[in-house]
Amino acid sequence: xxxxxxxxxxxxxxxxxxxxxxxxxxxxxxxxxxxxxxxxxxxxxxxxxxxxxxxxxxxxxxxxxxxxxxxxxxxxxxxxxxxxxxxxxxxxxxxxxxxxxxxxxxxxxxxxxxxxxxxxxxxxxxxxxxxxxxxxxxxxxxxxxxxxxxxxxxxxxxxxxxxxxxxxxxxxxxxxxxxxxxxxxxxxxxxxxxxxxxxxxxxxxxxxxxxxxxxxxxxxxxxxxxxxxxxxxxxxxxxxxxxxxxxxxxxxxxxxxxxxxxxxxxxxxxxxxxxxxxxxxxxxxxxxxxxxxxxxxxxxxxxxxxxxxxxxxxxxxxxxxxxxxxxxxxxxxxxxxxxxxxxxxxxxxxxxxxxxxxxxxxxxxxxxxxxxxxxx
Numbered sequence: 001x002x003x004x005x006x007x008x009x010x011x012x013x014x015x016x017x018x019x020x021x022x023x024x025x026x027x028x029x030x031x032x033x034x035x036x037x038x039x040x041x042x043x044x045x046x047x048x049x050x051x052x053x054x055x056x057x058x059x060x061x062x063x064x065x066x067x068x069x070x071x072x073x074x075x076x077x078x079x080x081x082x083x084x085x086x087x088x089x090x091x092x093x094x095x096x097x098x099x100x101x102x103x104x105x106x107x108x109x110x111x112x113x114x115x116x117x118x119x120x121x122x123x124x125x126x127x128x129x130x131x132x133x134x135x136x137x138x139x140x141x142x143x144x145x146x147x148x149x150x151x152x153x154x155x156x157x158x159x160x161x162x163x164x165x166x167x168x169x170x171x172x173x174x175x176x177x178x179x180x181x182x183x184x185x186x187x188x189x190x191x192x193x194x195x196x197x198x199x200x201x202x203x204x205x206x207x208x209x210x211x212x213x214x215x216x217x218x219x220x221x222x223x224x225x226x227x228x229x230x231x232x233x234x235x236x237x238x239x240x241x242x243x244x245x246x247x248x249x250x251x252x253x254x255x256x257x258x259x260x261x262x263x264x265x266x267x268x269x270x271x272x273x274x275x276x277x278x279x280x281x282x283x284x285x286x287x288x289x290x291x292x293x294x295x296x297x298x299x300x301x302x303x304x305x306x307x308x309x310x311x312x313x314x315x316x317x318x319x320x321x322x323x324x325x326x327x328x329x330x331x332x333x334x335x336x337x338x339x340x341x342x343x344x345x346x347x348x349x350x351x352x353x354x355x356x357x358x359x360x361x362x363x364x365x366x367x368x369x370x371x372x373x374x375x376x
Contacts, residue, residue: 003298005073012066013073015050020081026347029082033204039162044085048117053091061099061107062115068239068301072246076297079250082350084205086120086159092243094121096236097167097184101224106186110165122163122189124154124210125233132363134169134233136177139212141170141185148172148222150185150193150215158361160208161198163189168212172227184229186221187212203357204350231308237362238315239304245297248322248358251351252290255333258348259283262337279336286332289325296321309375316363316372323365326355 005013023043032040047053055070057063064070071092078087095114098107113119130136139152150170160166166187174181187194193215196208224232260283263274273279300318303310330352334341342349363371 005069009069009073012052012055012070013077016052016074016077019046019050020077020083024081024083026082026350029084029204030344033084037162038200038204038206039085044120045117047085047087048115053087053117054115056091057095057099057111057115061111063111068242068304071239071243072297072301075243075246076250076253079247079354080254082204082251082347082354086122086162088240088243088247089123089159089163090114090119090121092240093123093236094165094167096239097223097232100235101184101229101232103220105220106223110186119165120159120163121165121167122157122160122208124157124160124166124168124187125237126154126156127152128155132367133177134237135179135182135230137169137171137182138176139168139170141172141183141217143172144216147216147218148185150187150212150217152212154210154212156201157208157210158201158205160189160196160210161206165189166194166210167223169229169233174227179230181227182230182233183226184223184232185217186223187215187217191215191217201357203353205357235308235311238300238311241315241319241362242297242300242304244358244361245293245300245318245322248326248355249290249293249297251355251358252286252293252326252329255329255348255351256283256286256290259286259333259336273336282332282336286329289328293321293325312375313372316368316375319363319368320365320372323359323368326359330355 051064052074054063055066055074059065074087091114095111098110125134127136127138129138139150139154141148141150150168152170166189168185168187170183170185171181172183193213195211198206198208201207263279263283264272266273296318300314303314333348334352337346337348340346359365
């Protein structure tokens with residue numbers, strides 16, 4: 001297969017590389033993370049002005065006509081620079097729900113705000129009892145005239161402190177873990193009955209616990225068909241897994257590069273430690289894990305448009321590889337750097353934290369391995 005990128009895709013990569021190299025070095029990122037807001041709205045606006053938030057959308061929806069490969073290119077570069085701005089939550093997840101399941105009216109109302117950077121979204125799906133089961137929902141949405149009333153609790157809603165809009169999964173019928181009866185709604189975070197508790201995450205981002213108490217939404221807030229939302233949720237989260245895989249590849253690439261450079265300069269017994277064969281073998285193993293992850297990331301992004309079984313197998317397989325490789329590369333990089341590998345001043349520990357968080361999003365290695373076996 002030909003894995004070379006088109007001229008437009010290469011230009012996209014060069015654009016984001018140039019921007020991040022100039023405006024998003026590691027020290028700048030540390031300052032952003034430690035700021036009161038925890039993100040840089042000016043950078044978000046700049047991403048919009050360069051058309052990067054529009055890249056995955058079709059031209060009919062106001063985008064640049066790209067797709068999964070363009071998202072992969074962007075996410076890999078975001079991973080290299082540990083970008084904290086909510087691209088996955090807003091463009092990949094919210095944009096994915098609107099693109100795949102939204103009505104024409106919903107797309108026209110909301111996608112322009114994503115493309116121009118004026119609206120930030122978050123995906124409220126996780127519940128304490130649900131673990132990685134997307135259908136395990138206690139949050140309910142009951143009919144109220146033409147609209148619905150939502151009640152429930154969502155945890156670890158990444159990017160919610162910055163968001164104006166939420167994509168919320170809730171049960172409209174059936175038992176707690178039934179596949180049928182799951183519905184997807186658009187909810188204003190400022191709506192009456194929505195309360196949040198914001199907190200920083202281990203990888204430098206921000207998240208919220210969100211409580212819904214008799215939150216009223218109109219019929220136009222429902223995405224797709226009532227009670228038939230789970231296949232849409234699974235499809236969009238698989239797209240997010242593909243994007244996160246690319247981000248993890250960016251993180252691992254930087255860890256490999258940083259570790260090799262360190263081993264060439266750090267001396268022990270009068271010679272660089274990179275001369276020791278056992279450490280060379282470790283770095284080769286790190287590189288192999290990285291290259292395998294690159295291959296799986298390409299595969300999942302190419303198979304997102306195929307049938308459900310192929311898509312699920314590709315997404316689950318990629319997530320397993322990314323989880324295992326991310327842990328291995330992160331651990332080895334810290335080990336080869338020694339104690340300084342976990343200091344706040346060095347970027348190695350920050351990459352490792354991000355890789356650890358990516359492993360837990362939308363199902364860890366064990367969960368995705370089980371999912372793969374059930375889909376096969």
